[in-house]
Amino acid sequence: MNDPFIVDAHAHLGLPGVFFTPRSGPNHLLQLMDLLSIRFTVLGCDHTTLHEGAGTGLPALRRVHDESQGRIFYLGVFHPAHGPECLAALKESVAWPGFAGVKLHPSFHGTRADDPVYEEAWRFAAEHDLPILAHSWSVSAYNPVQRYSTPERFEAYARQFPQVRLVLGHAGGRGSGRHEAIRMANEYPNVYLDLAGDVFCYRLVETLAEAVPPEKILFGSDFPWIDPRANLSRVLLADIDDRLKRKILSDNAHTVYGIQAES
């Protein structure tokens, strides 16, 4: 067993009502982290917070951080329908242990990523030197709300707030969004891509490694939607240099989310 060194830069907690999952709690997550040498995990949110915004779930996430002995970090969801309430909660929690940034999910919240309502979330992140993790995907024939989260919809804000590190979760998905995500990761120093979710495209790790700078790719799982084991071996067994694997599995997430190794 190696000393844990991996950072899972994109996970969740809690029971998602829309499907059965046998493992979704913090103890399950910690067991998997121990099994797979994952030292830290960044929670995009729990499912309550995803539905209701940062005003609801942040105290519970802080407890998860404390009980994990500092291994599980968390983001605050900015829900555009509850902007002022979310912003107040984010301001209150910004100095809490384990608070690591802001989560946006335009598809889930039914509001385009380029909508003016998000500006205050970006401004908050800029003022506090925080990253934003955003759901991103491609236009989908069977899931029309994905069009709210295509990478280029984040572009104006990424340009307006160059000090905010933007992580395009799921690297733009499985279609045209991927090309846009790669373009933005190359064009904007503050744009990053994570591997979380079921972006199971053939040799995606090698494809991204050839397409974007080495500091731009982060390992992520999307637990409990996706087991971390689904994405871990494709990085470890990818035809890329071990130094790049280290960046993907650890270094890049430390940089983006400000996670200190001694945490």
Next chain:
Amino acid sequence: MEAGINQMSQARRLAAGKLRFFDAGIWLGRATGFPLAGELSPEAIASVLGRSFITGGLVSHWRGKTTSAQDGNLALQAALSNLPENVYTIWTGLPLYLAEPGPLPGQGAPPEKVRGVRVFPKSHNYPLAGWVIGSLCDWLIEHRLPLFIWHVELDWQSLYSLARQFPQLNIVVETQTQKILYHTRPLVALIRQCPNVLVEISNFVGAGFIEYAVEEFGAERLIFGSFQPINDPLVPIGMVIDAEISESEKAMIAGGNMRGLVDKVQP
């Protein structure tokens, strides 16, 4: 840290090599719905499989869904001479009562190297019901051929009825081409109540799914598939090699179960 990465990588290479994966989800032809997917040629199969620790498997053709069952089967026939010895085919089936032109599975002995039949009831516009595909099911049972079906091509009530009506028919529910995750509730009920239903695992990737399924139903109910070259075979390979189950259970999932079905096929 690089030493740790190298050690973890090497351990996985060794584990994957030992398990002799047998892949029920290899696809030829041009995929639809996956604009960035590449295309696998019959000539490239041997080298592509070897790169991913896969020792054999079952190959299908997209044309069997997108153009017609017959065109897909013809394409597989044409590819036969280029397939490695341990690679077999899954033909596309249709209801038999219409006596449509072939080649179609359902009459006489199974065609050369055919070790399974897949149906696309939604794409090919017929209900998944015994009164429509019952004769095909009878023929599959006669020759001990498994029936494959994507979960996006079925409704759960119909599959439950079919599985109960034909208890000797092995039915492999494939977890493509969208998340099976949102259907885990009916899927678990189906596995629990129908011993002849098996699950292909290329997208069976929710947290703890492998351990849960093995504990609840047994490793014999899981079939390794990759859905390559659309998906990365290292995804389900990673789920198996890191699963908290016994080595013998891993071997069953990796290939033992599907090889067993292949060996049972009667000419």
